[in-house]
Amino acid sequence: MITSIKGGEAAIAASHRLLAKRRRGDPAIANLSVGQIREQLSLAVDRVMSEGSLYDPELAALAIKQAEGDLVEAIYLLRAFRTTLTRFGHAEPIDTAAMIVRRRIATTHKDVPGGQLLGPTYDYTHRMLDIALMGEAGHENLSDLTGEREAEDELENTAADADAVASALRRDCGVLARTDLVEPALSEAHGKVADITRAPVMFPSRRDERLQSLARGDEGFLMGLCYSTMRGYGRSHPFIAELRYGDATVVLTVPELDISVGIGAVRLTECQTVHLTSRDDSVPPRYTRGYGLVLGHGERKAISMAMLDRTLRSAELGETVAYPAQDDEFVLSHCDSVAASGLVQHLKLPHYVDFQAELQLLSQMRADYAKRRAEPGFKTADPATITETLGGD
Amino acid sequence: MRADMIPLAFRDPVHDSQSAFRRLLRALSRPGTPVSLPGPAEAPEPMGGPLAAIALTLADADCPIWLDPALSTERVRRYLHFHTNAPQLADPRAAAIALIGDAGWLPGLNGFHPGDAPYPDRSTTLILQLPALTGGSTVRLSGPGIETTTSLAPLGLPNWFWPAWHENAARYPLGVDIFLTDDRAVVGLPRSTNVEVP
Amino acid sequence: MGIDLAFDDHGVYSFAYLDEMTKRMIRRAILKAVAVPGYQVPFGSREMPLPPGWGTGGLQVTASLLGREDMLKVIDQGADDTTNAISIRRFFARVAGVATTERTGEATVIQTRHRIPERALTEDQIIVFQQPQPEPLRRFIPHEVVARKLHAFAQYGVMYVRLYEDISRLGHVAMSSDYPVIVNGRYLASPSPIPKFDNPKLHRSRALALFGAGRERRIHAIPPFTDVKSLDFVDHPFTVQHFESCCSLCGAQDSYLDEILLDDGGRRAFVCSDTAYCAEQRGERTKS
Numbered sequence: 001m002i003t004s005i006k007g008g009e010a011a012i013a014a015s016h017r018l019l020a021k022r023r024r025g026d027p028a029i030a031n032l033s034v035g036q037i038r039e040q041l042s043l044a045v046d047r048v049m050s051e052g053s054l055y056d057p058e059l060a061a062l063a064i065k066q067a068e069g070d071l072v073e074a075i076y077l078l079r080a081f082r083t084t085l086t087r088f089g090h091a092e093p094i095d096t097a098a099m100i101v102r103r104r105i106a107t108t109h110k111d112v113p114g115g116q117l118l119g120p121t122y123d124y125t126h127r128m129l130d131i132a133l134m135g136e137a138g139h140e141n142l143s144d145l146t147g148e149r150e151a152e153d154e155l156e157n158t159a160a161d162a163d164a165v166a167s168a169l170r171r172d173c174g175v176l177a178r179t180d181l182v183e184p185a186l187s188e189a190h191g192k193v194a195d196i197t198r199a200p201v202m203f204p205s206r207r208d209e210r211l212q213s214l215a216r217g218d219e220g221f222l223m224g225l226c227y228s229t230m231r232g233y234g235r236s237h238p239f240i241a242e243l244r245y246g247d248a249t250v251v252l253t254v255p256e257l258d259i260s261v262g263i264g265a266v267r268l269t270e271c272q273t274v275h276l277t278s279r280d281d282s283v284p285p286r287y288t289r290g291y292g293l294v295l296g297h298g299e300r301k302a303i304s305m306a307m308l309d310r311t312l313r314s315a316e317l318g319e320t321v322a323y324p325a326q327d328d329e330f331v332l333s334h335c336d337s338v339a340a341s342g343l344v345q346h347l348k349l350p351h352y353v354d355f356q357a358e359l360q361l362l363s364q365m366r367a368d369y370a371k372r373r374a375e376p377g378f379k380t381a382d383p384a385t386i387t388e389t390l391g392g393d
Numbered sequence: 394m395r396a397d398m399i400p401l402a403f404r405d406p407v408h409d410s411q412s413a414f415r416r417l418l419r420a421l422s423r424p425g426t427p428v429s430l431p432g433p434a435e436a437p438e439p440m441g442g443p444l445a446a447i448a449l450t451l452a453d454a455d456c457p458i459w460l461d462p463a464l465s466t467e468r469v470r471r472y473l474h475f476h477t478n479a480p481q482l483a484d485p486r487a488a489a490i491a492l493i494g495d496a497g498w499l500p501g502l503n504g505f506h507p508g509d510a511p512y513p514d515r516s517t518t519l520i521l522q523l524p525a526l527t528g529g530s531t532v533r534l535s536g537p538g539i540e541t542t543t544s545l546a547p548l549g550l551p552n553w554f555w556p557a558w559h560e561n562a563a564r565y566p567l568g569v570d571i572f573l574t575d576d577r578a579v580v581g582l583p584r585s586t587n588v589e590v591p
Numbered sequence: 592m593g594i595d596l597a598f599d600d601h602g603v604y605s606f607a608y609l610d611e612m613t614k615r616m617i618r619r620a621i622l623k624a625v626a627v628p629g630y631q632v633p634f635g636s637r638e639m640p641l642p643p644g645w646g647t648g649g650l651q652v653t654a655s656l657l658g659r660e661d662m663l664k665v666i667d668q669g670a671d672d673t674t675n676a677i678s679i680r681r682f683f684a685r686v687a688g689v690a691t692t693e694r695t696g697e698a699t700v701i702q703t704r705h706r707i708p709e710r711a712l713t714e715d716q717i718i719v720f721q722q723p724q725p726e727p728l729r730r731f732i733p734h735e736v737v738a739r740k741l742h743a744f745a746q747y748g749v750m751y752v753r754l755y756e757d758i759s760r761l762g763h764v765a766m767s768s769d770y771p772v773i774v775n776g777r778y779l780a781s782p783s784p785i786p787k788f789d790n791p792k793l794h795r796s797r798a799l800a801l802f803g804a805g806r807e808r809r810i811h812a813i814p815p816f817t818d819v820k821s822l823d824f825v826d827h828p829f830t831v832q833h834f835e836s837c838c839s840l841c842g843a844q845d846s847y848l849d850e851i852l853l854d855d856g857g858r859r860a861f862v863c864s865d866t867a868y869c870a871e872q873r874g875e876r877t878k879s
Binding site: 007008009011012076079080082083084086087197198199200202203204329330333338339341342343344345346349350351352353354356357358359360361364365368 | 604605608609610612613616633634635636637638639640642643644645647667668669672673674675676677678681704705706723733734735736761762763765766767768784785786787788806808832847848849850864
């Protein structure tokens with residue numbers, strides 16, 4: 001006797017309990033607090049805020065805890081929360097020239113106005129496991145440095161930061177100020193800015209849509225594409241004209257009151273690249289720009305974003321679109337980790353109805369094949385003509 | 394009530410607009426068949442209940458609207474601004490929804506956006522308020538949503554209307570969609586509907 | 592899904608999860624979709640608490656439709672008791688407090704993945720399809736810009752060429768599910784990955800059909816009494832799957848059957864994929 005398989009409800013409930021148990025791990029080990037994650041796994045928090053496109057270290061830390069450290073899952077948790085939030089206004093464009101800079105490098109010159117500031121970076125660390133961290137961390141006295149996270153919302157304190165400089169950096173300094181060599185940045189007054197979280201991107205895409213998609217895009221995917229342009233699928237080797245990491249004020253203009261108020265500070269990484277461009281005959285050879293901006297500290301992502309911003313301008317600049325990284329549909333349609341992870345993992349859903357349909361198709365194809373084989377003069381088909389059948393999703 | 398007070402909109406915005414939407418969906422999926430559509434408790438003259446309900450259900454800051462001269466009163470404009478925050482445009486072609494209180498003012502349907510060939514959805518939807526949805530001369534409708542044919546006899550449409558609708562249907566999939574309303578019901582007229590005038 | 596959000600706190604989440612502005616945007620898109628049957632209307636798909644590719648398009652359409660008076664049925668592979676169907680049904684029971692049913696006849700809204708119920712739908716019902724890929728041309732034309740042009744001018748030769756290549760090589764069209772259709776004589780559309788067995792049910796159906804593709808950000812619709820033609824050729828008419836067996840549980844000979852493997856020795860049996868239909872045939876009382 002066959003009975004249809006029931007009990008899905010109980011199975012789901014049990015699965016959630018197993019998750020909760022595994023999330024907690026050994027109860028003899030202290031429970032991990034959201035505060036610990038926020039303070040001590042800050043780069044994970046930054047990535048989740050950046051790709052989750054919501055600036056909230058506390059909730060990002062919660063998402064990381066809830067997802068057992070699976071950052072793609074945590075990003076998705078934060079996005080699903082963000083999408084329900086009411087919009088009460090649009091901030092003014094962030095002025096990164098007024099950033100409280102914690103790190104700033106320009107690679108085109110040995111020295112640039114405003115100076116180089118190494119700041120916190122793993123760039124020059126030796127990647128050797130630090131056994132000292134196995135024990136209770138914090139042997140070294142770091143009290144002379146102001147905390148990386150402390151100054152979050154207290155703008156007035158930041159002036160005293162030993163590791164931050166409120167220098168008078170302009171948006172374009174160093175090579176970017178060479179207006180004879182570098183294309184001008186697009187003016188801010190460029191019509192209504194798109195919002196990809198509310199309206200889908202239409203192709204061919206606009207630059208604001210591309211930058212927003214890239215800012216939320218998966219770091220690994222963007223980095224791989226960016227790498228491909230450097231290795232032979234794009235012949236690109238740009239220069240990082242400016243890479244900054246620091247705090248910037250978010251300003252909201254209240255139209256009813258006609259005032260602008262600072263509503264808080266966000267930590268950002270901004271990257272500007274320059275690319276030698278000579279293909280467009282309408283203007284002299286020059287440097288064109290790429291721009292990357294991410295929430296939190298994410299240099300790998302900001303650089304990848306800037307380079308892809310530039311490759312995706314290929315059509316606009318009259319270049320042949322030949323490589324994946326130049327194709328806006330290819331890049332933008334596939335860079336979102338929430339969408340990609342969802343579709344890839346949907347293969348775990350039952351597909352027995354489509355499989356059944358395909359099995360029937362297969363048996364028909366096999367029967368036809370046997371018939372053809374039995375015919376006189378049968379020749380084996382060229383393998384290249386054997387097509388993949390068009391199954392379900 | 395003081396003259397400068399803005400009348401209330403839906404009592405229960407979430408559930409009233411859900412109910413109104415389902416009625417609109419039903420009207421558009423069954424062209425020509427009137428569907429009752431309760432309006433908000435009060436709406437400024439000359440907005441009828443169903444027309445007000447449609448505006449409250451569909452319009453918001455992302456959905457620019459256009460008002461015909463009959464509806465272009467200060468009270469209607471303030472009411473819609475307060476309750477929907479929809480941009481009120483002067484150019485009917487740029488509007489997603491056109492609210493029309495008196496079809497007699499309209500020169501025709503060509504002033505509205507018919508959509509673009511790759512994006513026929515970028516068209517204007519017209520909400521056309523009439524004295525009554527019955528009692529006029531009868532036309533016969535056919536097309537998607539209609540099992541065989543259905544008849545419709547709205548009162549107060551200008552003479553040019555059905556010939557203009559014929560042109561509208563002929564440029565399918567481009568074209569405008571229309572909701573006809575009176576003081577209690579709505580009739581859907583999507584661009585896919587063909588009309589025969591006997 | 593491992594998510595535990597405070598849905599009962601209406602200060603945080605709206606009725607049926609989506610905020611009212613998002614619902615309005617989706618509702619406007621649905622109305623356009625109904626007005627232009629088979630045309631894929633772009634919409635600003637949101638992240639949902641279930642992953643894209645798992646039915647977020649259907650979920651958003653359903654969330655924009657549902658009201659307190661609705662009776663919701665959710666099926667996956669035709670069955671009410673598959674884990675994904677249960678998960679989605681519970682989601683709506685939780686965020687909208689909506690009544691749910693397994694009986695096809697009782698439902699006002701049916702959300703489905705990969706099947707259309709065997710029992711004919713009525714004009715008081717709306718069926719919402721979860722759709723992974725709404726663009727039938729995407730298989731040959733990866734670029735949206737190109738596909739959109741072909742739709743604009745109804746130039747579907749490429750699709751017919753592809754089908755005819757199958758026929759000339761294999762003697763039949765090698766597509767068993769998600770078999771493309773022409774809606775209202777104009778738009779080439781995907782019926783979602785239903786087996787082609789279900790395609791005829793779309794033709795002049797009494798119920799409104801809405802298709803939501805969340806990841807691809809498109810909605811399309813087939814209104815009631817709308818012509819839906821599965822692509823074919825005069826000398827190779829469209830056919831649906833036929834089963835040699837009947838259902839081992841209810842004996843139905845007219846339903847789509849799932850193969851059940853009884854052992855590793857190749858013993859097989861078949862049962863109705865539509866669990867509610869099967870139960871109805873057996874005269875069983877199903878859960879309301």
